Structure formats: C-alpha cells, structure tokens
Amino acid sequence: MALVGIDLGTTNSLISVFTDDGPQLIKNGVGAFLTPSVVGVNDTGDIIVGDAAKYRLVTHPDKTVARFKRAMGTAKTHKVGKKDYKAEELSALVLRALKADAEAELGVPVESAIISVPAYFNDIQRKATYAAGKMAGLKVERLINEPTAAALAYGLNTKDDENTFLVIDLGGGTFDVSILEIFDGVMEVRSSAGDAFLGGEDFTTAVEDNFLEQLGKTRDKVKPKELGRLRDLANKAKLGLSEKPDITVKYLDGTKEVELTLTREKFEKLTEKLQSRMRMPLQRAISDAGLRSSDIERIILVGGATRMPVIRAMVTRLLKKFPEHSLDPDEVIALGTGVQAGLLARHEALEDIVMTDVCPFTLGTDIAREVGPNQYESGYFQPIIERNTVIPASRVVRNSTIRPGQDHVSISVYQGESPRVEDNVPLGDLKVWFPKEKDKHQDFDIRFTYDVSGVLEVLVTVISTGKTEQLILEGNPGSLSQADIAKRLKELDKLKIHPKDVAENAAIINRLKAAYENHLGDIRNAIEHNLVQFEAVLAKQNDTDIKLARESVIKFLDDLDAMDVF
Incomplete structure (x- = not known):
C-alpha cells in the first residue's frame, strides 16, 4: 500500500x-x-x-x-x-x-x-x-x-x-x-x-466583466453557454498577458465576430482591488x-x-x-x-x-466582560491558543464565576479572530458544575491542547474540588451534517453589528475589530480594552461622553496604524 x-x-x-x-x-x-x-x-x-x-x-x-x-x-x-x-x-x-x-x-x-x-x-x-x-x-x-x-x-x-x-x-x-x-x-x-x-479565478472574472462591458452586455442577460465561451476567452486573455503586453481575442456574438482587446496596463487597473x-x-x-x-x-x-x-x-x-x-x-x-x-x-x-x-486560527472560549460596576456583557471571545502558535501546543487560562453561589458554567469553544464569538466559528460546548457554596465565587482553569492532526482537547478543572471535565474536538470526525451546515450558515447571516445608528460609531467599532484580528498578545488585549470601554460608553448614550471616547479611540487606532511592517 x-x-x-x-x-x-x-x-x-x-x-x-x-x-x-x-x-x-x-x-x-x-x-x-x-x-x-x-x-x-x-x-x-x-x-x-x-x-x-x-x-x-x-x-x-x-x-x-x-x-x-x-x-x-x-x-x-x-x-x-x-x-x-x-x-x-x-x-x-x-x-x-x-x-x-x-x-x-x-x-x-x-x-x-x-x-x-x-x-x-x-x-x-x-x-x-x-x-x-x-x-x-x-x-x-x-x-x-x-x-x-x-x-x-x-x-x-x-x-x-x-x-x-x-x-x-x-x-x-x-x-x-x-x-x-x-x-x-x-x-x-x-x-x-x-x-x-x-484567487486567479477572480482575476479572470475581472477580465470577463471588462469583456461584457466592451460588448455592451450585462451578465444576467447572457445565456450560460455564451457566458462560458466568454469566460474561456477571458482566461486565455489573462494567460496571454503573461507573455505579451497586449492581446486581442475574437468573440462570435451571434453571427458577428467582435474583437475584444486588453493591455497589461488596463488589466492592472481592472485588478487594483x-x-x-x-x-x-x-x-x-x-x-x-x-x-x-x-x-x-x-x-x-x-x-x-x-x-x-x-x-x-x-x-x-x-x-x-x-x-x-x-x-x-x-x-x-x-x-x-x-x-x-x-x-x-x-x-x-x-x-x-x-x-x-x-495553528492557523485562534482557538478560545466565550466569556463575559465587565462593562461597569457589577455589570457584565456576554459574548466576548477569550483567546487561549492564538493563531500562529507552533503546534503541538498546550495553554491554560484561569476564569472565575460572575456571581457568588453560581453552581455551573456553560463553556463554548470557538475558532476565529473576532472579539465577539458570534462572528467566529463554533466548535463545541461543555458544561461544568460547582459545589453549592452560596457566598463564594468559583475559580476554574481551562486548558486547550492542540496537536498537528487537528485534535483539540479541552480540559476544565474546578480549583476547589480538583474535578475535571473533558471535551475532545477531532480534526477528522467526518462531514458535518446538512442540518449543522445549514444552521451555521444561518448564524453567519446574522453577524452582529453593534446596535447603534450613528455611522461613525459603527465605523470605529468595525475598525477596532479589524485591528483586533491583525494583532496578538498585549496589543490585542489593549485593542479589546478599548473596544469594551467604547461599547460601554455607547450603551450609556451620553453624547458628550461618546464624543470624548470616540476621539480617544481614534487617536489610539491612528497610533496603531503607524506601526506598519512595510
């Protein structure tokens, strides 16, 4: 074999x-x-x-x-x-x-x-x-x-x-x-x-769109067979430009032969985005x-x-x-x-x-963040193994219950780079129970261990009892069911945007999220801190405070943008 x-x-x-x-x-x-x-x-x-x-x-x-x-x-x-x-x-x-x-x-x-x-x-x-x-x-x-x-x-x-x-x-x-x-x-x-x-197919599509424009046609008005011929010509034109500075192809439009031309300079402009x-x-x-x-x-x-x-x-x-x-x-x-x-x-x-x-993506869990005195908001992402960590790897973080006397937590595992779990890919869930002690918070460790075959082991240990719960997420469990895939796609359709109508505030939230995706470690923590604080200010709906917070976050982001690797 x-x-x-x-x-x-x-x-x-x-x-x-x-x-x-x-x-x-x-x-x-x-x-x-x-x-x-x-x-x-x-x-x-x-x-x-x-x-x-x-x-x-x-x-x-x-x-x-x-x-x-x-x-x-x-x-x-x-x-x-x-x-x-x-x-x-x-x-x-x-x-x-x-x-x-x-x-x-x-x-x-x-x-x-x-x-x-x-x-x-x-x-x-x-x-x-x-x-x-x-x-x-x-x-x-x-x-x-x-x-x-x-x-x-x-x-x-x-x-x-x-x-x-x-x-x-x-x-x-x-x-x-x-x-x-x-x-x-x-x-x-x-x-x-x-x-x-x-990928290269997108560059072919850019040429195909240009050819449609030269023909004075729109994509939805062209029959599939004709569109197939046009795409074939677009691909040949794209390949031809690797050998010479300009190219002309002939397209049979009904009974009329039409010459379609493209130069490297034009191709470069068409593919700028x-x-x-x-x-x-x-x-x-x-x-x-x-x-x-x-x-x-x-x-x-x-x-x-x-x-x-x-x-x-x-x-x-x-x-x-x-x-x-x-x-x-x-x-x-x-x-x-x-x-x-x-x-x-x-x-x-x-x-x-x-x-x-x-590890190509960050692996972590959902977590509630404090947004004010005794005020918590759930749905934040807690990275445990960050993207580009050499594998195999094992990392542990310690968490605590929000309320004294809390008898359990539900832990959801996610993969992705967004600070909000709803924008990441869910991998699995685990419930952990605590002793009933009404005046105490409970501490617990979450350990992720990830190997080269794509197996992720999640261990949650209750500190007060030493009891451990385990979740194994395999990289090769077989295909997701049609129902699971459909459910995930439905969730992706509902990617949450912060519920504020002011466009400039929404833009800052999205800019913070993008910055969070592009950094790791202490810088990522600082970005998340700014995001949490800004969302907390927005929730209070005080225009003066929002203006001051917005100016502070913009300065923070501008300073961050200045840290360019090129």
Missing part, C-alpha cells in the same frame, strides 16, 4: 509519492500531471472528471461544474446534469480519479493520503476535506497547509542553509501567505495568513512572525496565478525584493505534499529533517 500526497486545487489537482529519488509527481490517464478539478456527466449520463469534463465546460455548462472548492464545508450545491452535489462530493470524485491514476502507476493499492488545504481554511472547511477523502476511499492521515507544503519542496534542497522564507501562494481560488525559517535541518512555520476567497486585498494577509503574516519586511531573505511564489506579471511586480514593489519561482508554481505544492508523506512514513532520506507547523 502506498501513502501519497495530493494537492486538491480549485483549478487543477495533482498527486505525488515520495521515493528514494525524492518526491515524484504521478501522471494521469492522458499523460499529464495536472488534472483539472472539473466534474461533469457525458451524453450517456456517466460521471467524467478532469480533462474530459473540462472540454465540456463551454459546450455543456449545465452538465459540468468547476471552481467548487470555495464551497467546501457549506450547504451550497452544484447541479451536474439532473443531480445536485455538495463541494465535498465533487472533490471526492476528483480524489477518486487521482487515486485510480496513482494505483495504475504504482501497481499497488493507495489507501492513505496527505492532502493540502489553504492555510486559511477554517475547521468546517477542513472537516469537509477530510470527508471528501473518506468518500474517495482514502484515509486522510493529515492535512497540510499549502504554503507549508511549498516551503517543504523548496526547503528540501536548502535544508543545510539558514533562511527566512516568505511563501506567497495564489492559486485558482485561494490566497495564502506563510513565513518559515530553516535552520539545522528544522523547517519551522512562523506564521500563516490568507484569504480563502481570493484584488491586488490590494493581498496586502493585508502579507502584513499580518510578517507582523505575527515578529518580523519586518527587510528581515525576509527569500520570497517564493507558488500557485499558477503567480505567473501573472502584475502579481510579480506588485510583490517586488511591496517587499522590495525579487521573488523566486524556480520550481513550477503549479506543481510545487504537490511535491511538498509528497515530502510530507515521506516524513510521515519516516523515509530514511528525510531522517535529518524536522517540520513544525502552526
């Missing part, structure tokens, strides 16, 4: 295996390494995957689906022919095709895999990926963050050097950033950040690693979308250093998953390499 590494991508997927000669990519049935992440049905109703399905995207858009990775872990379905599929079901079909290709190439059963995921996939999305693997007949031994996998592929050749890497991974549907250090054969992830809804969205994850990763941009020694570009000259120019301009792309950006993540498979199998060629990773 073989253990393989898989890059399950938005646009293309690949599979690899670690051999005595290092990681090796495995070709699919048509002799290529890249298998398009496209699923469809043919004219007889049979499922087709990969190139066979990709060729029908334009001609049979109602029977073919692509770019479904972004819907992993959600209730969204995609119609393929007469049947609706969830993203994890479609992903399972792609994984099953890769598994069959590997078994044909290796001549042995393939039952276990390492699968790469965007660094910024949350717990729900990761569980959906595990579920896809299970449906494909694979035991998913571990998920590996995509930039980490890329760094493994690069680091294998430089394991005797000491370097600080910044890996920029812009794939078809996701954008990730990781910072790693290599020293004495140890590859340590320092930080990760990203945007799970930003997309480029600006890349800045925040870059800044967050550098800041979380405790570095400045000048501390970065190497910049590695991975993901097919990094071939765009506009991306390479933007990265060079922002970080003042030329990025590297010596390995094929489409293949490097898959090669890295192969290295991780070798590490897990304890291959002798990798005996002198140690790999560490980090």
Whole structure:
C-alpha cells in the first residue's frame, strides 16, 4: 500500500509519492500531471472528471461544474446534469480519479493520503476535506497547509542553509501567505495568513466583466453557454498577458465576430482591488512572525496565478525584493505534499529533517466582560491558543464565576479572530458544575491542547474540588451534517453589528475589530480594552461622553496604524 500526497486545487489537482529519488509527481490517464478539478456527466449520463469534463465546460455548462472548492464545508450545491452535489462530493470524485491514476502507476493499492488545504481554511472547511477523502476511499492521515507544503519542496534542497522564507501562494481560488525559517535541518512555520476567497479565478472574472462591458452586455442577460465561451476567452486573455503586453481575442456574438482587446496596463487597473486585498494577509503574516519586511531573505511564489506579471511586480514593489519561482508554481505544492508523506512514513532520506507547523486560527472560549460596576456583557471571545502558535501546543487560562453561589458554567469553544464569538466559528460546548457554596465565587482553569492532526482537547478543572471535565474536538470526525451546515450558515447571516445608528460609531467599532484580528498578545488585549470601554460608553448614550471616547479611540487606532511592517 502506498501513502501519497495530493494537492486538491480549485483549478487543477495533482498527486505525488515520495521515493528514494525524492518526491515524484504521478501522471494521469492522458499523460499529464495536472488534472483539472472539473466534474461533469457525458451524453450517456456517466460521471467524467478532469480533462474530459473540462472540454465540456463551454459546450455543456449545465452538465459540468468547476471552481467548487470555495464551497467546501457549506450547504451550497452544484447541479451536474439532473443531480445536485455538495463541494465535498465533487472533490471526492476528483480524489477518486487521482487515486485510480496513482494505483495504475504504482501497481499497488493507495489507501492513505496527505492532502493540502489553504492555510486559511477554517475547521468546517477542513472537516469537509477530510470527508471528501473518506468518500474517495482514502484515509486522510493529515492535512497540510499549502504554503507549508511549498516551503517543504523548496526547503528540501536548502535544508543545510539558514533562511527566512516568505511563501506567497495564489492559486485558482485561494490566497495564502506563510513565513518559515530553516535552520539545522528544522523547517519551522512562523506564521500563516490568507484569504480563502481570493484567487486567479477572480482575476479572470475581472477580465470577463471588462469583456461584457466592451460588448455592451450585462451578465444576467447572457445565456450560460455564451457566458462560458466568454469566460474561456477571458482566461486565455489573462494567460496571454503573461507573455505579451497586449492581446486581442475574437468573440462570435451571434453571427458577428467582435474583437475584444486588453493591455497589461488596463488589466492592472481592472485588478487594483484584488491586488490590494493581498496586502493585508502579507502584513499580518510578517507582523505575527515578529518580523519586518527587510528581515525576509527569500520570497517564493507558488500557485499558477503567480505567473501573472502584475502579481510579480506588485510583490517586488511591496517587499522590495525579487521573488523566486524556480520550481513550477503549479506543481510545487504537490511535491511538498509528497515530502510530507515521506516524513510521515519516516523515509530514511528525510531522517535529518524536522517540520513544525502552526495553528492557523485562534482557538478560545466565550466569556463575559465587565462593562461597569457589577455589570457584565456576554459574548466576548477569550483567546487561549492564538493563531500562529507552533503546534503541538498546550495553554491554560484561569476564569472565575460572575456571581457568588453560581453552581455551573456553560463553556463554548470557538475558532476565529473576532472579539465577539458570534462572528467566529463554533466548535463545541461543555458544561461544568460547582459545589453549592452560596457566598463564594468559583475559580476554574481551562486548558486547550492542540496537536498537528487537528485534535483539540479541552480540559476544565474546578480549583476547589480538583474535578475535571473533558471535551475532545477531532480534526477528522467526518462531514458535518446538512442540518449543522445549514444552521451555521444561518448564524453567519446574522453577524452582529453593534446596535447603534450613528455611522461613525459603527465605523470605529468595525475598525477596532479589524485591528483586533491583525494583532496578538498585549496589543490585542489593549485593542479589546478599548473596544469594551467604547461599547460601554455607547450603551450609556451620553453624547458628550461618546464624543470624548470616540476621539480617544481614534487617536489610539491612528497610533496603531503607524506601526506598519512595510
């Protein structure tokens, strides 16, 4: 039996295996390494995957689906022919095709895999990926963050050097950033950040929108088949601009042939907002690693979308250093998953390499904060293991009951970066009971222990009795039920905005929340303090106090903004 590494991508997927000669990519049935992440049905109703399905995207858009990775872990379905599929079901079909290709190439059963995921996939999305693997007949031994996998592929050749890497991974549907250090054969992830809804497909959409504008059409008025042809041309134009400064494509509009033109300069302008969205994850990763941009020694570009000259120019301009792309950006993540498979199998060629990773999201509980004398407001987030903590990790915090004589607490576990738990992802709940002592507050410790396989152990110990309650949250429990997913999506639709009608106050609240997400430790605590105090002042509805508090918070935030890593 073989253990393989898989890059399950938005646009293309690949599979690899670690051999005595290092990681090796495995070709699919048509002799290529890249298998398009496209699923469809043919004219007889049979499922087709990969190139066979990709060729029908334009001609049979109602029977073919692509770019479904972004819907992993959600209730969204995609119609393929007469049947609706969830993203994890479609992903399972792609994984099953890769598994069959590997078994044909290796001549042995393939039952276990390492699968790469965007660094910024949350717990729900990761569980959906595990579920896809299970449906494909694979035991998913571990998920590996995509930039980490890329760094493994690069680091294998430089394991005797000491370097600080910044890996920029812009794939078809996701954008990730990781910072790693290599020293004495140890590859340590320092930080990760990203945007799970930003990728090369968005740049294609920008071109498609421009072509629609040139044609004088609106998206809702164009038939799916025509829109498919236009998107195909938009993608070809985007790729063509990587080779030359301008490009012209021909679109058959009814019986009339129309020339659509695009220049690099125009493309750069069309994608300005997309480029600006890349800045925040870059800044967050550098800041979380405790570095400045000048501390970065190497910049590695991975993901097919990094071939765009506009991306390479933007990265060079922002970080003042030329990025590297010596390995094929489409293949490097898959090669890295192969290295991780070798590490897990304890291959002798990798005996002198140690790999560490980090927790991509902050893990914590809900907590009530004091907002006035004997006044408490629930729903605040208490971080316990902060994002980018090296794992495995164990952290403990001590809490106390709000009221004397309180006989129990209900503890909810969350994942995310918002100061309010309603904006984060709920993971589980635990109830803890105390002795009935009416004149006493009860102290209790909450300990989180998180390992590389995604298992989170929550231990709550009552100090007065030593009694402990345990909650285990597995990284690989199987797919969330349809009901659970629907419930979570409904909750996300109700993301709470502070109930104040004054726009400038709401803007400050949102600015504080954004600042909280982008900092850690003492600075994060200071931001939360400002948030709690400002909300308390707003609750009293005294215009004079609100004005003074607003001026104080604005000064605090302006000073914070001045602390720029670039």
